[in-house]
Amino acid sequence: MKILFTSLIFVILSFHGFGQEVYITKTGEKYHKGTCQYVSKSKILKELKDVIDYYDACKVCKPPVAIVTDVKKSPEKKPTYVPAKKTAPTKSRSTSVQCSGKTQAGARCKRMTTNSNGRCYQH
Secondary structure, rough: OOHHHHHHHHHHHHHOOOOOOOEEOOOEEEEEOOOOOOHHHOOOOEEEHHHHHEEEOOOOOOOOOOOOOOOOOOOOOOOOOOOOOOOOOOOOOOOOOOOOEEEEOOOOOOOEEEOOOOOOOOO
8 A cells, every 4th residue: 555655656656757957058059967077066956857859858867857748849949048238357467587597508589478486497
């Protein structure tokens, strides 16, 4: 009797979409499990039924795939994520300088370096 009861609960919960939450990324075209390596930076939680028509399943983490038989896929484009206005990233650029080391002949080294001590990899 217990086996029948637990089987019945499992079947009911699986039809109601229990545990059918997946993650998408801001720029990706696939949906993932929460533990997938590809959603470590940007995770957007979605219901599987909302993304199944627009995204493909990840081949690495193998998230659940719903079998949809009575609903046709809409020919609409995939929804796009529009992030907030981004400013240009500011990179700290270090300028190259001529190496301050001396060669064996006594002349100044001609290599360029960005090292803070002013010397190239050989000096």
